Amino acid sequence: MKTSKVWHLGMGDMQILPVSRHRAPMKKLMWIIILVLFVFVFLMCAYIYPPQSGSACYVFSSRGCQVISEWLPPVPAREYTDAEIASQVVIKDILNAPFVLPKNPKVAFMFLTPGSLPFEKLWDKFFQVMISHLFGHEGKFSVYVHASKTKPVHVSRYFVNRDIRSEQVVWGKISMVDAERRILANALQDPDNQHFVLLSDSCVPLYSFDYIYNYLMYTNISFVDCFKDPGPHGNGRYSEHMLPEVEKKNFRKGAQWFSLKRQHAVIVMADGLYYSKFRDYCKPGLEGKNCIADEHYMPTFFNIVDPGGIANWSVTHVDWSERKWHPKSYRAHDVTYELLKNITSIDVSVHVTSDEKKEVQRWPCLWNGIQKPCYLFARKFTPETLDNLLLLFSNYSTP
Numbered sequence: 358m359k360t361s362k363v364w365h366l367g368m369g370d371m372q373i374l375p376v377s378r379h380r381a382p383m384k385k386l387m388w389i390i391i392l393v394l395f396v397f398v399f400l401m402c403a404y405i406y407p408p409q410s411g412s413a414c415y416v417f418s419s420r421g422c423q424v425i426s427e428w429l430p431p432v433p434a435r436e437y438t439d440a441e442i443a444s445q446v447v448i449k450d451i452l453n454a455p456f457v458l459p460k461n462p463k464v465a466f467m468f469l470t471p472g473s474l475p476f477e478k479l480w481d482k483f484f485q486v487m488i489s490h491l492f493g494h495e496g497k498f499s500v501y502v503h504a505s506k507t508k509p510v511h512v513s514r515y516f517v518n519r520d521i522r523s524e525q526v527v528w529g530k531i532s533m534v535d536a537e538r539r540i541l542a543n544a545l546q547d548p549d550n551q552h553f554v555l556l557s558d559s560c561v562p563l564y565s566f567d568y569i570y571n572y573l574m575y576t577n578i579s580f581v582d583c584f585k586d587p588g589p590h591g592n593g594r595y596s597e598h599m600l601p602e603v604e605k606k607n608f609r610k611g612a613q614w615f616s617l618k619r620q621h622a623v624i625v626m627a628d629g630l631y632y633s634k635f636r637d638y639c640k641p642g643l644e645g646k647n648c649i650a651d652e653h654y655m656p657t658f659f660n661i662v663d664p665g666g667i668a669n670w671s672v673t674h675v676d677w678s679e680r681k682w683h684p685k686s687y688r689a690h691d692v693t694y695e696l697l698k699n700i701t702s703i704d705v706s707v708h709v710t711s712d713e714k715k716e717v718q719r720w721p722c723l724w725n726g727i728q729k730p731c732y733l734f735a736r737k738f739t740p741e742t743l744d745n746l747l748l749l750f751s752n753y754s755t756p
């Protein structure tokens with residue numbers, strides 16, 4: 358804080374104040390004081406934040422840097438466990454592998470549902486080949502359905518025979534993460550699948566197929582919701598049994614509805630270490646905490662292994678503005694052209710912490726550095742909204 362204040366004053370003076378000849382000696386003295394202060398603050402900072410490669414060392418030559426680091430106490434570094442080192446090498450290798458796009462890259466649409474999908478007709482419309490297109494969407498996507506309760510009855514040809522072997526899912530328990538991993542593993546079997554979108558039975562598309570395909574395919578990040586919540590519904594759910602690999606400072610929260618690039622989907626498959634920590638120590642009722650594995654495993658995992666590789670927001674919209682236990686569910690009368698345009702016009706992602714401060718974190722949704730609409734899908738639509746959505750789809754889905 359001190360640095361920026363002093364620096365700011367100095368810069369301002371230099372540019373704005375005219376230096377009259379009369380005051381010149383005074384100015385000189387002031388500049389010397391500012392300079393001395395600046396050096397002092399800099400050294401203080403260098404002491405408090407020891408130089409790591411590429412930060413403070415940039416300012417001085419590498420020899421100067423060595424001299425400074427000799428004054429400083431050694432940076433306390435935790436010794437990594439065997440499992441952690443093994444995990445790091447595997448993950449680094451996968452992330453650094455040369456990237457070759459297949460000839461026919463596809464987006465995998467993965468549906469987690471208890472049974473039949475109420476919006477299959479809408480998805481059918483979404484996937485359908487437009488007559489005006491020379492080449493259809495066929496071959497640019499694949500569909501997977503994980504139905505945890507009852508065998509779905511399919512009404513769209515894109516969904517027929519796309520059910521995978523599934524198991525029961527209990528909300529809040531690790532079985533939800535298991536279902537996510539199961540459907541990912543199935544979708545990874547197709548080498549053409551390059552992006553993996555997790556959707557629920559209450560999700561609807563907000564754009565045309567081409568828009569969504571391009572949005573996901575022409576960026577190299579994954580859309581995983583991730584933020585730091587110091588409150589009871591965030592870090593309050595952390596258990597120290599997760600140590601040493603999962604430290605509280607790395608614990609994160611986010612909605613489960615991810616969209617992963619292929620490399621990220623593969624590292625989720627490769628992960629046994631972090632997964633086992635969440636399986637064993639993140640569950641409702643453990644130590645009086647209400648840890649929900651699917652809200653913490655992926656955000657925390659990616660925050661540890663590849664924080665710069667995720668967008669930190671989910672491309673699936675949900676409305677928490679009512680501040681209740683569950684997000685808003687849309688009924689038939691809610692579904693209007695205006696509502697859908699409102700959702701697609703959002704280009705800032707918002708997270709609110711669960712402590713008393715209720716701190717609001719806002720980030721622009723940057724896609725390859727450009728601010729764009731955040732959401733491609735939206736959820737918590739009740740089945741009764743289907744007819745309205747079918748009527749409106751071709752109108753609202755054009756950007």
Ligand SMILES: *[C@@H]1O[C@H](CO)[C@@H](O)[C@H](O)[C@H]1NC(C)=O
Pocket residue numbers: 577578665666667
């Ligand atoms: C994405 O690709 C660009 C160049 O194509 C690169 O500069 C950037 O670091 C990449 N980002 C990630 C997260 O891999």
Ligand SMILES: *[C@@H]1O[C@H](CO)[C@@H](O)[C@H](O)[C@H]1NC(C)=O
Pocket residue numbers: 578664665666667668669
């Ligand atoms: C996501 O957040 C992490 C820190 O929490 C940051 O390092 C990363 O750059 C963010 N991702 C993007 C795309 O801004």
Ligand SMILES: *[C@@H]1O[C@H](CO)[C@@H](O)[C@H](O)[C@H]1NC(C)=O
Pocket residue numbers: 693695696699
């Ligand atoms: C759309 O957004 C505007 C401005 O935020 C708001 O006043 C209006 O109620 C919203 N309409 C719907 C249908 O959500």
Ligand SMILES: *[C@@H]1O[C@H](CO)[C@@H](O)[C@H](O)[C@H]1NC(C)=O
Pocket residue numbers: 694749752
């Ligand atoms: C379609 O969208 C336009 C605005 O782009 C609007 O004026 C028109 O009323 C909409 N049509 C329907 C059927 O909703």
